[in-house]
Amino acid sequence: MAEGDGPTVGSNYLPLPVEVFSFIESMSTSTSLRLFSIKFPQSLLHHHNHPIFKTLVLSTPPIIPSKLSLLKSISFQKLATKPVSSSQSSSPSVSLQPIEELPPKLQEIVKLFQAVQQPKAKYEQLLFYGRNLKPLDSRFKTTENKVQGCVSQVWVRAYIDSHKNVVFEADSDSVLTKGLAALLVQGLSGRSVQEILRVSPDFVVLLGLQQSLTPSRNNGFLNMLKLMQKKALQLYVESEKGGELGSEVSKESENPVESSNLGLKSDDGIGDSKANVSSEVGIDDMRSNTGDGGVLGSRGMRIKERLERELKPIELEVEDISYQHAGHAGVRGSDGETHFNVKVVSKEFEGKSLVKRHRLIYGLLQDELQTGLHALSIVAKTPSEV
Amino acid sequence: MLSEDQPHWNCHNYSWYLLNFFVASVLPIDEIVLWAHDVGAKVLVDACQSVPHMVVDVKDLDVDFLVASSHKMCGPTGIGFLYGKSELLSAMPPFLGGGEMISDVFLDHSTYADPPSRFEAGTPAIGEAIGLGAAIDYLSEIGMQKIHNYEVDLANYLYESLRSVHGVRIYGPAPSQTVQRAALCSFNVDDIHPTDLATFLDQQHGVAIRSGHHCAQPLHRYLGISASARASLYFYNTKEDVDDFIRALKDTINFFTSFK
Numbered sequence: 001m002a003e004g005d006g007p008t009v010g011s012n013y014l015p016l017p018v019e020v021f022s023f024i025e026s027m028s029t030s031t032s033l034r035l036f037s038i039k040f041p042q043s044l045l046h047h048h049n050h051p052i053f054k055t056l057v058l059s060t061p062p063i064i065p066s067k068l069s070l071l072k073s074i075s076f077q078k079l080a081t082k083p084v085s086s087s088q089s090s091s092p093s094v095s096l097q098p099i100e101e102l103p104p105k106l107q108e109i110v111k112l113f114q115a116v117q118q119p120k121a122k123y124e125q126l127l128f129y130g131r132n133l134k135p136l137d138s139r140f141k142t143t144e145n146k147v148q149g150c151v152s153q154v155w156v157r158a159y160i161d162s163h164k165n166v167v168f169e170a171d172s173d174s175v176l177t178k179g180l181a182a183l184l185v186q187g188l189s190g191r192s193v194q195e196i197l198r199v200s201p202d203f204v205v206l207l208g209l210q211q212s213l214t215p216s217r218n219n220g221f222l223n224m225l226k227l228m229q230k231k232a233l234q235l236y237v238e239s240e241k242g243g244e245l246g247s248e249v250s251k252e253s254e255n256p257v258e259s260s261n262l263g264l265k266s267d268d269g270i271g272d273s274k275a276n277v278s279s280e281v282g283i284d285d286m287r288s289n290t291g292d293g294g295v296l297g298s299r300g301m302r303i304k305e306r307l308e309r310e311l312k313p314i315e316l317e318v319e320d321i322s323y324q325h326a327g328h329a330g331v332r333g334s335d336g337e338t339h340f341n342v343k344v345v346s347k348e349f350e351g352k353s354l355v356k357r358h359r360l361i362y363g364l365l366q367d368e369l370q371t372g373l374h375a376l377s378i379v380a381k382t383p384s385e386v
Numbered sequence: 387m388l389s390e391d392q393p394h395w396n397c398h399n400y401s402w403y404l405l406n407f408f409v410a411s412v413l414p415i416d417e418i419v420l421w422a423h424d425v426g427a428k429v430l431v432d433a434c435q436s437v438p439h440m441v442v443d444v445k446d447l448d449v450d451f452l453v454a455s456s457h458k459m460c461g462p463t464g465i466g467f468l469y470g471k472s473e474l475l476s477a478m479p480p481f482l483g484g485g486e487m488i489s490d491v492f493l494d495h496s497t498y499a500d501p502p503s504r505f506e507a508g509t510p511a512i513g514e515a516i517g518l519g520a521a522i523d524y525l526s527e528i529g530m531q532k533i534h535n536y537e538v539d540l541a542n543y544l545y546e547s548l549r550s551v552h553g554v555r556i557y558g559p560a561p562s563q564t565v566q567r568a569a570l571c572s573f574n575v576d577d578i579h580p581t582d583l584a585t586f587l588d589q590q591h592g593v594a595i596r597s598g599h600h601c602a603q604p605l606h607r608y609l610g611i612s613a614s615a616r617a618s619l620y621f622y623n624t625k626e627d628v629d630d631f632i633r634a635l636k637d638t639i640n641f642f643t644s645f646k
Contacts, residue, residue: 119589127645151581151598153612173612174579175642176586 102203103195106187113207122209126179133182136171147224152177154224158231160239165190166232170224180221183207188228193236197323201225229323296320299337299373303365307344310364314383315345325374338374349382412436412566419448428474434458434466438525438620439568440534444469456514461521465514468505475501484508533621541569543625544617547632548573553639557609570618572600578642580615586641591634 099107116122140157147154152174161167168189170181188196201222296304296318304318319341342361349357357380365373415431422429430451433442438459444452451474455466480487480498484507489497498504525533542561548554553576561567574580584597596616599606606614617631 123586123589123641124645127642131645151613152579174581175645176582177579 099203099206102199103187103191105191106199106203109183109187110203110206113209116208123176126183126209127175128179129182129186130172130175130179133171133178133185134169136169140169141171147220147227151220154178154181154220156181156224156227156231158228158235160235161190164239165192166196166235168228177220180209181224184221184224184228193232196232197229199225199229226323297337299368300340303340303342303368303373306364307342307361311344311346311348311360313344313346313348315343315386317341317343321377338372339377340373340375341377341379343379345381345383345386347383349380350384354380412568415447415449423448435568439537441530450474456518456521459521460524462514462517465511465518467518470501472501475505478504480504480507482507486510528621536621537569537619538566540619540621540623540625540628541567544569544571544619544628547628548617548635551575551632551635551639553577554635557614568618569620569623570616572614572616574611574614575639578639580613582642583615583635583638586638587631587634591630591637593631593634595631 099110102110113122113125116125136155136157141155145155145157147156152172154172154177155170157169159167166189168185170178170185172178172181188199204221297320300318300320304316307313307316307318320337320339321341322338325339344361348360352360358378361376361378361380362369365376415429419429428450430453431447431449433452434455435458436442437454442452449469450471452469453466457463478501482505483496487499487504487507489499545556545561545567548556548571555574555576557572557574558567559565575583580597584595587593587595596618598613600614600616606612619627
């Protein structure tokens with residue numbers, strides 16, 4: 001190595017960029033790590049008029065030690081990097097939901113926050129909303145109503161009114177979070193389920209509060225919204241059933257229901273229960289409960305039926321998680337049903353590698369993938385692996 | 387724990403922390419080690435919070451193992467160290483296989499290198515290790531006793547200043563002749579959630595404190611609180627920093643109380 005071999009002209013010393021270190025090491029047979037510095041005279045570099053960290057072109061270096069002569073033809077170019085914008089979140093990205101798509105009350109709130117420039121004033125505004133929030137009765141402060149991912153405690157309660165609109169109530173032990181909850185309650189309460197579900201979580205950027213809120217608080221805000229949307233959906237589904245008593249959960253291929261307030265209903269014209277492998281694919285666009293802990297639309301049902309028919313699974317779970325990706329560009333323009341979790345336990349997978357199993361499933365769902373299904377998260381096991 | 391009586395212990399290994407990062411108290415590790423050794427047990431001390439702040443002499447304490455992390459002592463993240471008595475380490479089998487930790491390798495078995503290589507499989511975190519070395523040199527040059535004395539002084543100043551703020555409740559023992567606190571205060575303010583405090587202090591005043599559970603949920607439960615705030619200092623902080631913090635805290639408290 002060139003330790004100590006280098007020229008020591010004057011006291012000018014410039015450390016080489018890291019790229020040169022690793023190149024030299026590979027030339028040497030020694031495996032131990034040594035730190036060394038190449039001493040270049042300043043004059044050489046000034047002569048070439050290149051700042052050292054940008055490019056290092058050694059075209060005629062008579063004073064460079066012989067071992068480094070190989071570097072003659074090497075040049076290091078600084079990679080073009082995106083300029084760091086000072087206010088990254090001030091200009092919303094193109095894929096943000098336009099403000100007009102938000103429920104009117106929420107639009108008002110967004111505009112109000114945009115009009116307030118000072119962060120401190122935004123806080124005051126937030127606290128003002130929180131103070132005017134109708135208090136939540138303590139009997140509604142249950143685990144089901146608690147928002148996950150919040151450093152403070154937040155509860156959200158939802159019920160449906162006579163006009164089939166969802167009414168929200170919320171509370172928190174932290175006043176800033178209470179303000180956030182109040183924003184959502186004011187903006188979304190009394191609206192229809194569809195309107196609530198259409199709200200994309202990235203409208204929080206429009207509020208301009210993001211700079212004033214730490215990342216964990218933002219997550220809490222997103223989770224609050226998600227919980228409200230989830231509750232709205234559950235209420236909708238329940239109200240569609242109209243209180244009709246559902247049949248019992250079939251034990252064969254269903255896993256235990258995670259949400260206790262979902263009832264079950266057998267579909268007319270399909271068969272007794274979801275567990276039956278039915279060759280009749282003629283379903284209309286009905287929403288049905290599946291016991292997968294969620295509600296499946298028509299695509300979800302088609303996926304389920306296809307997999308049931310072709311793989312004859314002993315266990316099958318299809319979960320629509322599109323709402324988690326509501327902000328994606330890939331989702332824009334669709335009406336949901338773009339992302340699914342799929343868990344299949346089937347003998348068909350025996351002897352097949354993980355890649356083959358996934359390919360098999362993707363192959364079966366080609367039609368869906370070409371008509372709007374965006375992504376699948378797959379767990380594929382054989383009965384013996386469970 | 388601080389009584390003269392020896393507790394009856396049944397297990398073989400004990401893991402203790404030297405300095406409590408929540409209530410700022412220091413445990414009598416030397417006594418604990420004595421009692422443990424009496425019953426034939428080994429002691430591992432988690433000194434992540436103490437090595438950076440005070441003199442820790444493993445020979446004096448006679449601990450069997452001691453661990454500390456680099457990023458708490460001015461070093462880079464992603465690395466720490468384990469100290470262990472040689473005879474104990476030599477008697478232990480490796481936990482991870484890979485390059486450098488082997489002696490001879492056969493198709494059906496291998497023999498292993500002596501410690502420390504035995505426990506350092508694969509290519510190590512070279513950059514991080516060098517960084518940690520630099521941090522250790524830096525601290526040693528200043529001198530741990532000097533750092534400790536400075537921090538005790540600062541700790542008292544923080545405690546007294548914080549106590550003077552109306553509505554503040556500090557957790558842990560008060561500093562005294564016999565009790566030395568670490569340079570931190572976990573506290574709550576009446577009727578204001580710690581996360582509100584922390585957010586406002588950060589955004590409006592540029593003062594960073596921590597809020598939440600501080601990785602001590604059971605302790606919070608025991609104290610009957612859901613969360614707390616914590617202001618902690620290191621030897622690079624000054625009394626002026628403490629003054630700034632108190633000023634900012636008072637302003638923050640005013641802001642939130644004016645909204646009640």
